[in-house]
Amino acid sequence: MSCKGFGQVKDTLNAETEKIYPKGEIVSRYHNNWTQRYYPKRILAFKAEPLRFGEIVFLGNSITEAGADWTSKFGIAHIRNRGIAGDLTDGLLKRLGEIIYFKPKAVFILIGINDLFSLHHLEDNPALVYDKTVSSPAYVAKNILKIARKIHRGSPDTKIFVRTILPIRRQYLKADIILVNTIIKKNERKGYYKVIDFHAHFKDDNGELPQELTNDGVHLNDKGYAKWVSFEKAIIEGIRLAK
Template identity: 40%
Template structure:
């Protein structure tokens, strides 16, 4: 992790300590894709969603900060992690294994919590000129997450399918830089989260 990333990580943990989670809240857990969105305003007008995203975080890093989440026995956790693993040196298999470990720890240590594992978004070839290699890893990770969802005790939300274009890249209409989402992309993601909350009895929209 770069000094900038490490500094931001420490700052976010300090922010979390100053605004601790409350028992049975709903937690959005992940990296910058999660951190950079205002979930309450976009998803639920009468429901608190706590943002525990940290930019530059990986599946390894998230495993190390799960205690805060498990301690409050959350009503639900929405997990999206793994994009930064594409460049951290983790193999797709290691990344998927870490995500499964995260879900398993929540399931076993907070058995009343609903767990929503979201598939990793593709990235765009331009303007960052990454080509197709990262997206091959993404597809491998997502396939592993799909194959394990039933026995691992989580609900899979296929966010990848919403974000991918016909060429296997992140839809250019949804991104600011090939990785991060613009307002339109977040609207698409938020709608999926809203639907999941409603289908599982966690939220009912009010006028």
Template identity: 35%
Template sequence: MKPFLNKIFLLTCLTVSLSLSNTNAQIVKWDSTYRPAKYVEQVEKFKADPKSKKDFIFLGNSITAGTDWAKLLNLPQAKNRGISGDITFGVLERLQEVIDRKPDKVFILIGINDVSRNIPDSIILRNYKLMISRINQGSKKTHIYFTTLLPVNSTFEKFKNHYGKDNHILWLNDEIRKFESKKVTVVDLYPVFVDDNKRLKAELTKDGLHLIPQGYKVWAEYLKANDYLK
């Protein structure tokens, strides 16, 4: 494991006292080393995929993994790099595979599982910035499209660890919006998917967290309308 990753993954379970997003100081436990069961298998599949500098890489967790991007966008160069259950530390661990491809574009949506696992907002934000920095350094011509976190919908009563943490989502999204620059475009999906009650639109989700085909269609239309796929 590379030195900078050794620093990130020093402790399996960290206990920290901090102030989070307009909340009182609290003790939270979080694990930087969690990886989904199929993480290694998926990464090996990604490595075996032919490389092309024309690729559009969609990088993230199950929300990204839940569609065939090439078919959805009618773009053969759109490649799915979503792993169900992944967190920002997992993305950092496998990011070199993406960087080595020198893709044209990288679309990143990650962080909701970090929030559900009580990883501090400040650490998630640090990891976001590490992703941007490493891509900029290792693949200078790649343009980054950093996506705001989608809302969740607690009325489905399925992913309870993700509920009651809207302040974290809102804080992180405010920070993501500050990433806008020559090399980074912010894809602000949150307003597109949120309803009047600050929840993920029920008609676009199957369980309050993941999207149905209509939800991906809305996502695709947003990307096309804003010329992010040119």
């Protein structure tokens, strides 16, 4: 009986894993003009440094990506960053093949704020052009549930945590954020994910992100990330130690 050489096995694995990443320049009609250029570059970076089986993965947009080396931040090994600046729920849905293939020990999802910005983009940044804006906050929430459900079905042993959307310092988005978060929390009872209520933990008395935790009213600064780590570290430690 013949056996494949190492080179042949490696080629087979490369061909197999190539299929798990999204292809094409523009992978989602909902991405704005900037993200349509950036998203493919980030996917190439993921392919260059693929996940390993059984890791902890953070999924999200720029707020996750800007956390950079999450392993160093938490002081816990094998936390991988899969944030893409500008990404939306629709874009995240298109890149779950990697997650399902490598079957992480746990995934932590924070996504949705860019979808909501697309509903109001002229109020915030008219330079960003959207081919078609996301239809409603309910659509965003439905996509977040779909992300969690797709991971659960493809990798049933992976523990799934959905973080509620962080508060921001934009009054016109407050009601939309609350609506999405309400739907996320209501559907936790279905049992395939657990909610981590970032919104409740980060909001000030006005229901906004405190000024000292952000430089632009949306993204976290160093103090904001330090608060994130202090809030979530016990959960991550529990995952790491669980058999």
